[in-house]
Amino acid sequence: MHGRPRKAPTPEEENASSLKATKLRSLQSQFLQNHHSKNYTKEALEISAKLLESNPEFYTAWNYRKLAVEHNLKQSETGTDPDSIESIIDEELRVAESALRRNFKSYGAWYHRKWVLRKGHTSTDRELQLLEAFQKRDARNFHAWNYRRFIAALMDRSDAEELLYTTDMINKNFSNYSAWHNRSVLLSHLLEKRAQGFFPKEKVLTDEYDLVHQALFTDPDDQSGWFYHLWLLDQTVKVETPLxxxxxxxxxxxxxxxxxxxxxxxxxxxxxxxxxxxxxxxxxxxxxxxxxxxxxxxxxxxxxxxxxxxxxxxxxxxxxxxxxxxxxxxxxxxxxxxxxxxxxxxxxxxxxxxxxxxxxxxEHDPRQSIEMISWRDENFHVNETHFQVSSDPIKYFDQLKIDENSEPTGSKWHLKTIANEIALFRELLSEINCKIGKLTLARLLTAHDAMMPYTKSPDAYEMIHFEEVLELYSNLMKLDPAHSRYYKDEYSLVLFQQVASSRESLLKHCFLYGGSTGSSINNYICLRLNNLSLSRIGSVQKLLWVQMLDLSHNELQSIEGLEAMQLLSCLNLSNNKLGSFTALEPLRLLKSLKVLDISYNEIGAHSVDTRRYLCSSPLSHTAGSDWNFDEFAVSGVKVTNYWEAFSIFKGLNLTQLDIVGNAIPDEKFKLFLFRLLPSLKWLDGEELH
Amino acid sequence: MGELEVEKHVKYILLVEKRKDDFESVVMEHLRMNGAYWGLTTLDLLGKLETVDTEEVVSWVMKCQHESGGFGGNVGHDPHLLYTLSSVQVLALFDKINVLDTDRVSNYIAGLQNDDGSFSGDMWGEVDTRFSYIAICCLSLLHHLDKINVEKAVKYIVSCKNLDGGFGCTPGGESHAGQVFCCVGALSITGSLHHIDKDLLGWWLCERQVKSGGLNGRPEKLPDVCYSWWVLSSLIMIDRVHWIDKEKLVKFILDCQDKENGGISDRPDDAVDVYHTYFGVAGLSLLEYPGLKAIDPAYALPVDVVNRIFFGR
Missing domain, CATH: 2.60.40.1220 (Immunoglobulin-like)
Structure with missing residues (x-):
C-alpha cells in the first residue's frame, strides 16, 4: 500500500478492519443489486453515494450515477424544471467533491465532475476556488492540474491569464515542476500565436532565462528548473526549418x-x-x-x-x-x-x-576472387603522401556549403544569449561544484560550437571547446557515477565531433589497408577509430565517404547512425558490447557491406534485448508479413530463437563474417547462416567450400 | 544485499488470492482482474504458474465478460478497457486466448476510438493515453490492430508529448513515468518510436533514479518500487537503460521485500501489496536478476508468451 507502514495489526485493529469490511461489503452488494435492477430511487442513490464516499475508486458506482442522472433528467417533470435539474446536478458535484476529499487522486471522481460540468447546467465559478484548495494541499497533483486546464478551457480563460497563475505558483515555491511544465505548454502556445506581449520571441525568452536562473541558482540540486532551462536552450538554438x-x-x-x-x-x-x-x-x-x-x-x-x-x-x-x-x-x-x-x-x-x-x-563468381580481410594492425599503414593525390577521398569530407543561401542561424541575439549563459554557469561553478552546472555548461559550449559553422567569424576556429567539454563529461562520470554511462555516451559524441572536425584530425585516424598482394581490396583507406572507448556513434554526416571502418575494441552497444554510411564495404565491430542481433539493424540498410566482424561481443548473453523495439519485427508490426522463414529453416531450429538473425542477415551479401566469441553460435546456427548467406566465403577465418 | 525470497512471494500471492474478507480485499474488489494479472504474471516470472488451476482462472475471467465484449474488474462490474487488457493478458499467460471471440473483444475496443485518434476507457468517455496503450496492446495481442486507425492513434499520442520528452494523460498534461510507459509502449507496438527524442526522454527517465537507488515517477518525488517497471521498461524500449545504476536499483527493490511473510512494498518497511510485488519482480526481471523469466517491456508479459503469440510455436 502506498506510504503505509508495514506492521502486524493489533487484535483491536483487526476487529475494526473486519467491521469496516463487513459494512463496505454490504454497501457494495446492495449497490450492485440496485445497479443490475436499474433502481434509481433516492434511497438507492444514497447507497451509491455512501459507497463512493468511502471507496471513490469503485468505478461502476460512478457509471451508475451517470445512468441515474440521465434517467432522472429524462423524467417528464424534472426534465423541464430548472430547480430539479439544478438539484440533481448539485448532488453529483457534492458526491464528487466529498469523494475527492477522501482521495484527491481518484480518476473516477475527477472525471465524474468533468462529466457533470460538461452537461452545462451549472456554473463553473466555484471550480477555481475548489482547485485552489486542492492545489494548496498538493501543488503537484497532476489530476488537479489536468482539471485546471479543462476548466480554463471551459471558462475561456486566456493562456496569458493562466501563465500568470504559474508565475504565482513558481514565486511561492520554485520547486514545483508541475508549474514549470504548465508554463512551457502555455508559453509555447503564446509564442506560436505571437500573442500580444509575447513577441518578439527573443525578448520573452530572455525574461524566462531570468526566471529559471533564480530556481537553478537557489538550489542547483532541485530538478524543477533543469528541464525548463534545457527547453529554453533548445528554443534558443533550434533552427526551425530543416537544412x-x-x-x-x-x-x-x-x-x-x-x-x-x-x-x-x-x-x-x-x-x-x-x-x-x-x-x-x-x-x-x-x-x-x-x-x-x-x-x-x-x-x-x-x-x-x-x-x-x-x-x-x-x-x-x-x-x-x-x-x-x-x-x-x-x-x-x-x-x-x-x-x-x-x-x-x-x-x-x-x-x-x-x-x-x-x-x-x-567477375565471374564473386566468391572466387575474394581475399580474406585481416584486421591485424600490421596490415594498416600510414601513408600520408598517398592522401595528397587526386584519389583522396577525404577531400569529399568537406561539408556542403549551405550558409550562403540560408538564414543566419547564429544571429547576434542567439550568440549573445549563449555567451551570457556560459558566463553565468562558469560563475555558478566557481562557487559550487554541482552536476547540473557542469552538464549545462557542457551543453552550452556544444551549442555554442554548433552555431559557429554558420557564422563567418574569423576566429571561429579558436573558439571550439572540445577539450573543455570532454573534460567536463569526464568529471561528471566521477561526480555522478550512477549516471556515468549517460555522460560516457555524450563524451563519445563529442569525441566523434572532434575527430571529424577537421581534415587534420581525421587524417590521424586514416590508414592504408594492404593485405596480401593482388587483393581487390588493396589500398583501401580505412578509418580506424578503434580503442577509443567509444560507446556510441556520431558525426556520421562527415563520414559518408568511408568504405572501410574499424570500430573494434570500443564499448559500443548500439551502432545507430551507421545506416547512413552507404559506401561501407568492410566493417569491424569486434570486441564491443553489442548485446543482440537486433542491435545490428542499421546494417540491413548497408547493401554494399561484404566484410563484417562482430566477434567478441555480447550477442545472446542477455535476457533483456534493449533493441527489440528499435528494429523491424512482427512485434512492432514493421516486418514479418513477407518473411519466408521455412526456406532457411534447419530442422530442430525454432523461429523464435533465430528471428533476429534472420531479420538482419537475410538481405545482406556478406562474403566474410566473424562471429566467434558471442553467446550464440552452435552448429545448427552455422547451418542456418550458410543458408541465409549463400555468398559467404569466410566464416570465423575459415574458408567455406 | 539480500536475495529474492521466491518461495515467500509465491506463498504471499497465493494467500492474497484466497483472502477475500479483509478490508483491503473488499476495497480492491472492483479491480480484481488487475490483481489477477499482477499475481499470475508474478507467479509466471517466478516459474510457478503451474501451481494455479487454469480452468478455474479461465472460467472466472470469462464470467467477467460483458455482453458488449469488454471485461469488468470483477463479476457483475461494468466493462472497461483497464480490465479488458488484464483479461486478455491473463488468458495469454495460460495460452487460452482461443477461448475468446476475438472479433467481439476487438470490436468493443475499436468502438472506443474517438475521431481525434484517442481512446475512451469505456462508454462514458474519459480520455487518457493509458487507454491508447491498452487498446493498442490488446488489439495487437489479438491480431486485430487493423480494426482501428493506427495513424490517428499515434498522432494523438504524439500530441501529448512534452518539453521534457515525456508524455501526459492528455495534450498539455505533465509527464509522468506511468504515462511515459503507456505512450512509449504504444509507439513501440506500432513501430513508431521515431516520434521520440530518445536522448531527451532518456535523460529525464534516468534522472528518476534517486540517491537510495530507487526510481521516482516525476521530478522531486519519492521513489517507489512500481516505477521500477514504468521507468525501466521505457528506458529499455528506447535503449537507454544503461544510463541508470542497475545494481543500486536491484538493492532498493530487494530492500522493499517483506522477508518474513513475502510480498514487496513501495518503499522499505511499508506494507506490501500484490501490485508492488508484481512491479518489483517484473523490475528485477528487466534488470536480468538471475532465475527469473524475462519479461517483454512493451506487452508486459513474459517474453516466451509474447513470442508464442507473434512467432507461433
Whole structure:
C-alpha cells in the first residue's frame, strides 16, 4: 500500500478492519443489486453515494450515477424544471467533491465532475476556488492540474491569464515542476500565436532565462528548473526549418566509379519526409536518373529519416562513359520536404559533382576472387603522401556549403544569449561544484560550437571547446557515477565531433589497408577509430565517404547512425558490447557491406534485448508479413530463437563474417547462416567450400 | 544485499488470492482482474504458474465478460478497457486466448476510438493515453490492430508529448513515468518510436533514479518500487537503460521485500501489496536478476508468451 507502514495489526485493529469490511461489503452488494435492477430511487442513490464516499475508486458506482442522472433528467417533470435539474446536478458535484476529499487522486471522481460540468447546467465559478484548495494541499497533483486546464478551457480563460497563475505558483515555491511544465505548454502556445506581449520571441525568452536562473541558482540540486532551462536552450538554438548539411558525393567532387550504379546520399539536419523525385531534381547525362527512387535510411517504415539514398545508374556499355560528365542535384525549389514538426525545407540549393565511369572488371563468381580481410594492425599503414593525390577521398569530407543561401542561424541575439549563459554557469561553478552546472555548461559550449559553422567569424576556429567539454563529461562520470554511462555516451559524441572536425584530425585516424598482394581490396583507406572507448556513434554526416571502418575494441552497444554510411564495404565491430542481433539493424540498410566482424561481443548473453523495439519485427508490426522463414529453416531450429538473425542477415551479401566469441553460435546456427548467406566465403577465418 | 525470497512471494500471492474478507480485499474488489494479472504474471516470472488451476482462472475471467465484449474488474462490474487488457493478458499467460471471440473483444475496443485518434476507457468517455496503450496492446495481442486507425492513434499520442520528452494523460498534461510507459509502449507496438527524442526522454527517465537507488515517477518525488517497471521498461524500449545504476536499483527493490511473510512494498518497511510485488519482480526481471523469466517491456508479459503469440510455436 502506498506510504503505509508495514506492521502486524493489533487484535483491536483487526476487529475494526473486519467491521469496516463487513459494512463496505454490504454497501457494495446492495449497490450492485440496485445497479443490475436499474433502481434509481433516492434511497438507492444514497447507497451509491455512501459507497463512493468511502471507496471513490469503485468505478461502476460512478457509471451508475451517470445512468441515474440521465434517467432522472429524462423524467417528464424534472426534465423541464430548472430547480430539479439544478438539484440533481448539485448532488453529483457534492458526491464528487466529498469523494475527492477522501482521495484527491481518484480518476473516477475527477472525471465524474468533468462529466457533470460538461452537461452545462451549472456554473463553473466555484471550480477555481475548489482547485485552489486542492492545489494548496498538493501543488503537484497532476489530476488537479489536468482539471485546471479543462476548466480554463471551459471558462475561456486566456493562456496569458493562466501563465500568470504559474508565475504565482513558481514565486511561492520554485520547486514545483508541475508549474514549470504548465508554463512551457502555455508559453509555447503564446509564442506560436505571437500573442500580444509575447513577441518578439527573443525578448520573452530572455525574461524566462531570468526566471529559471533564480530556481537553478537557489538550489542547483532541485530538478524543477533543469528541464525548463534545457527547453529554453533548445528554443534558443533550434533552427526551425530543416537544412541539408551533407551529401555524398559532396559539392565539387570528381568521382571515379567502376560499377554501373552508386549511391547518392542526402543528409539533413533532422529527420524529414517527402524526399522523392519531385522534390529532388537530378540532372545527368542519362534519362534513367530522372525518376530516382529515394529511400529513407531509418530502421522503421516511417517514411521519415535524416539520411536518404537513391542509386544513380550508368549503363556501362557506353564506351564514351570513360570521360567524366557532370551531375547536378537541386532541392528546395518546390515544397514537400517536411520535418516532423511540420516545417518545410525552405532553402533552394544545389550541388554539383562529376562522375567518371570506368569499365568494370567482369567477375565471374564473386566468391572466387575474394581475399580474406585481416584486421591485424600490421596490415594498416600510414601513408600520408598517398592522401595528397587526386584519389583522396577525404577531400569529399568537406561539408556542403549551405550558409550562403540560408538564414543566419547564429544571429547576434542567439550568440549573445549563449555567451551570457556560459558566463553565468562558469560563475555558478566557481562557487559550487554541482552536476547540473557542469552538464549545462557542457551543453552550452556544444551549442555554442554548433552555431559557429554558420557564422563567418574569423576566429571561429579558436573558439571550439572540445577539450573543455570532454573534460567536463569526464568529471561528471566521477561526480555522478550512477549516471556515468549517460555522460560516457555524450563524451563519445563529442569525441566523434572532434575527430571529424577537421581534415587534420581525421587524417590521424586514416590508414592504408594492404593485405596480401593482388587483393581487390588493396589500398583501401580505412578509418580506424578503434580503442577509443567509444560507446556510441556520431558525426556520421562527415563520414559518408568511408568504405572501410574499424570500430573494434570500443564499448559500443548500439551502432545507430551507421545506416547512413552507404559506401561501407568492410566493417569491424569486434570486441564491443553489442548485446543482440537486433542491435545490428542499421546494417540491413548497408547493401554494399561484404566484410563484417562482430566477434567478441555480447550477442545472446542477455535476457533483456534493449533493441527489440528499435528494429523491424512482427512485434512492432514493421516486418514479418513477407518473411519466408521455412526456406532457411534447419530442422530442430525454432523461429523464435533465430528471428533476429534472420531479420538482419537475410538481405545482406556478406562474403566474410566473424562471429566467434558471442553467446550464440552452435552448429545448427552455422547451418542456418550458410543458408541465409549463400555468398559467404569466410566464416570465423575459415574458408567455406 | 539480500536475495529474492521466491518461495515467500509465491506463498504471499497465493494467500492474497484466497483472502477475500479483509478490508483491503473488499476495497480492491472492483479491480480484481488487475490483481489477477499482477499475481499470475508474478507467479509466471517466478516459474510457478503451474501451481494455479487454469480452468478455474479461465472460467472466472470469462464470467467477467460483458455482453458488449469488454471485461469488468470483477463479476457483475461494468466493462472497461483497464480490465479488458488484464483479461486478455491473463488468458495469454495460460495460452487460452482461443477461448475468446476475438472479433467481439476487438470490436468493443475499436468502438472506443474517438475521431481525434484517442481512446475512451469505456462508454462514458474519459480520455487518457493509458487507454491508447491498452487498446493498442490488446488489439495487437489479438491480431486485430487493423480494426482501428493506427495513424490517428499515434498522432494523438504524439500530441501529448512534452518539453521534457515525456508524455501526459492528455495534450498539455505533465509527464509522468506511468504515462511515459503507456505512450512509449504504444509507439513501440506500432513501430513508431521515431516520434521520440530518445536522448531527451532518456535523460529525464534516468534522472528518476534517486540517491537510495530507487526510481521516482516525476521530478522531486519519492521513489517507489512500481516505477521500477514504468521507468525501466521505457528506458529499455528506447535503449537507454544503461544510463541508470542497475545494481543500486536491484538493492532498493530487494530492500522493499517483506522477508518474513513475502510480498514487496513501495518503499522499505511499508506494507506490501500484490501490485508492488508484481512491479518489483517484473523490475528485477528487466534488470536480468538471475532465475527469473524475462519479461517483454512493451506487452508486459513474459517474453516466451509474447513470442508464442507473434512467432507461433
Amino acid at each position: 541539408l548539411i551533407s551529401s555524398w558525393p559532396a559539392n565539387g567532387v570528381d568521382l571515379n566509379v567502376s560499377s554501373d550504379s552508386f549511391p547518392l546520399i542526402l543528409y539533413f539536419s533532422e529527420a524529414v519526409e517527402g524526399v522523392n523525385s519531385s522534390t529532388i531534381s537530378v540532372e545527368s547525362a542519362w534519362d534513367a536518373n530522372k525518376d530516382l527512387f529515394w529511400r529513407p535510411l531509418s530502421a522503421n517504415n516511417s517514411g521519415s529519416a535524416q539520411a536518404w539514398v537513391a542509386h544513380l545508374d550508368f549503363p556501362n556499355e557506353k564506351p564514351e562513359s570513360l570521360k567524366s560528365f557532370p551531375v547536378k542535384v537541386s532541392l528546395g525549389h518546390s515544397q514537400g520536404i517536411v520535418s516532423s514538426n511540420g516545417f518545410h525545407y525552405a532553402h533552394p540549393s544545389c550541388f554539383e559533382f562529376t562522375v567518371c565511369v570506368r569499365p568494370q572488371n567482369k
